[in-house]
Amino acid sequence: MYRTLAAALLCALFATPSASARDVPPDLASQLNSQLQANRERYGIAGQAVLVAHNGQVLYQGASGERDPATHAPATVDTIFAAQSMAKLLTSTLVMQLVDQGKVDLDAPASRYVPALPSTWHAIHVRDFLNHSSGIGEYYDRVDNRWVSKGYTGVAPDLAAALKVAGSAPMQFATGSRVQYTQANYLVLTALLETHYGKPYPAIARERILQPLRMTSTSWGAASVPAQRAAVPYIGKDGQLQPANEDPWPHYGWGHADLQTTVGDMNRFLQALATGKLVRTATLEALWQPQTLTGGGSNFFSTGWDTTRSDGYTQVGHDGGTRVRARLAYKGTLASGYWVFVYLTNGSARNAWSSTLVESTMAVAAPGEFPHAALSERLTGYALTGDSSSESSLRAWLSENSGIASNELERAINATGYAIRNNLGNRPALKVFALNTALYPTSANAWDSLAECHAALGEKETADRLYAKSKGLAKTSP
Template sequence: MMLRPIAYILGATALLASAAPACAQTGANADRAAVAQRLLDTLRETNGVPGMAAAVWQDGRIVWDGASGQRDRTSGAPVTRDTLFRLASVSKLLTVAAVMQLAEQGRIDPDAPVQRQLPWLDTRWPAITPRQIAAHVSGLPHYQAIDADRGSRHYATGRDAVAIFAGRDLLSPPGTAYSYSSWGYSLLGALVEDKAGRPFTDYVAKKVAPGLAIRADATDSGDPNASRAYGFDQRRVVDLPRHDFSYTWGGGGLSGTASAVASFGGRMIDGRVVRSDTFDAMLVPVKLADGKAAGAEDYEVGFGWRIGSDADGAPIVHHNGVALGARSTLGLWRGERTAVSLLSNASWVSRMEPTAQMIAAPFRAAPAGLVAAECPLAAQRYRGTFGDVAVEGAVRFRIEAGLCVGTADQHPAMLAYFGTAMQRSDAPLTIVGLDPKGGLSRAGIVNPFGIADLRAQADGSFAAPITTTRRLVLRFDQPGR
């Protein structure tokens, strides 16, 4: 069913000042953009990541393009709409699009052994197909201890990169187990390069994402728009050394802007990268030999894309990425013609997929069944549970530009839990309401791991899944009530 973007018409245009819109924002869309920008800014301030960007594509265009923080801490240069971030494993989505473009042209057979399609590939492996590789069921290994120095040299071709692992044993017989492998995508990139007759990164830029700011990793290239790459050392931001991704352009070596990545997702929805029926086929879960779908606990895997549903059961396809100096995600609600991207210039412990979904929430239809709740302006304390631990602490609420906004001090159990991450973990939790009338029926609760979906419950409490295994339930004590 097609859902129209009628949610959360918020009177918060003053918050738009820090946004970097792709086009002029007016009226209700400016209000939605302001809320998304507030969430993005609060997320970056909470986790300590130097720079982040996000974008939402809807019905054929970028409706919001947000930027926050710095792309270069030394110069103080800010993140803008033109900032290029490492895409990490979101690169895989462009790789499978390239494979299927060439398949539409009859130059690649996704179900024929890759050894037959690459006669130079001399290995002991049994026959494996591009489809098995794309779904991570080929048996190919991921990076191993022997690969610790990867990124220290440049590989001129995909064939040269494949030689790194071509002599290694498979982890399991092809088609029998799901085992994530970026080396497999190095092989797919080499296949694209061979059949297209041009370098992989050139083919992606010219044929898969023409006109979009997506290219080979630009970090340390001298490109003035490229973000620096950062990491964390005992929660301090540190510069990361140079890293050459030519060993796996197809597995995690591309860079792009947030709007370019969201626009690529939109083009996939519109059938402008591969035909719509081809994309349909890419979203059919790949079956293992035992009949089970390949994938993890909360998603199945098709031809590269992860297939699942959001918290309200809406179908979503997506992929996340993590690499040195990067954390990324792209998600598509295909039936709603909506795409969201979220990129950052540091690797950090995070829940990128649900975080991006919350940033996109102002542009989507409000879910059914929300419980009405007032902003608890008189509250001074909260109490509740964090997982199975009782928690309590100080909280304060206010109305900012029409929104219910709250700040809650972390309980020691929260500090201990979030403190396992490498990034900043001691910031207060910030609650940003999405109710157009300043209520608190639904909010994004920004925490060191991302943005969780906080919703009012029928019993007067508020609940959010902080992680897949840790649920937060809060009650706000208001004197005199």
């Protein structure tokens, strides 16, 4: 079951003179319907809803599968999914608004705005809490499949107690030296917002984001969702779907988790950001730059947004575990054009990476704009169904039409091999790693990845031989 927008939207888009618009296939709705079905079959997705937009125009909305497999209730584009940690995008945006207004300095200690923070955190900057580079500990542990704060039978009863629990834990690393994704970081930001506005976090988010954007299907906590619209969360175990049976997060944790939303609402949110309705676009573009870590390298979180740079695009967004992801992609500046991709599911038998799901839609919507996504999708198809004839055509495409520079192609194929290994298993991935060694026979890294895959399959003799080959090539490489 699929619902798509009128063809008039596509016609309007084609009037746009950008390369991105010209790259959109004329039968996009049919192609994306097929892609959703392929993803369901590949990964065992229970139910899903997808939205693709370009420069403010929705090109596609579709849904398939079941929002509740137990009752066979179908998923629709109006189904409300548990988006979990995508809640952090709202919190980050609320903080960025204060930065944009000159009321918060990201490079000032968070204790300037939240004096009651644990004393050991008083020198940690706001930016480090946003970017998960603070080094602080967590406010709970997983005990008997439940979240339990130290000293309590469950999670801490309120925000102050939760911060105290996290503050009593030893620092995990020197602030700013590396990244460790920690929910407690966003408790600090929740406290900052509540201190500044003098009201509870949900009220702040509703007043400043949800109500102005008419995000009427977005809330927190499964109990807030009408049963007839709720997608029941599932999880994969031994290749089979089973109910997730997740504990609800405490109300004070809604700044980091338990978001419930639809593809349409997430599109409204990302469109508002891209057009400067929530934060000035110049501010966003500055804040979506990578943080340089003192331990070397860059942080892949930029003001809390999961950020990658690929194919000339800055791609920002967030996931909600393996089930959901929202992504905004722009080249250079937001004014030069942008894409929105929202992919929501209620779980898959294989716990497929949400980034893989989003990239499968990018590959269909604009393969020329996102060649790395197109490569991933082609290699996944080859891994599952490819034979000698399909390998021949794949090789020809890789050498002539992939759109990826030859000096990047080996690494891109290798990365896709690992994604396939995680999402579909070792045997399909083996074909991709073997193809890479055939294309790059002098690459020590390609042979090492192939050896690792054989080892994971329990084929020790073959793995040892290939590891030896890899080591030999590494010694002779300049």
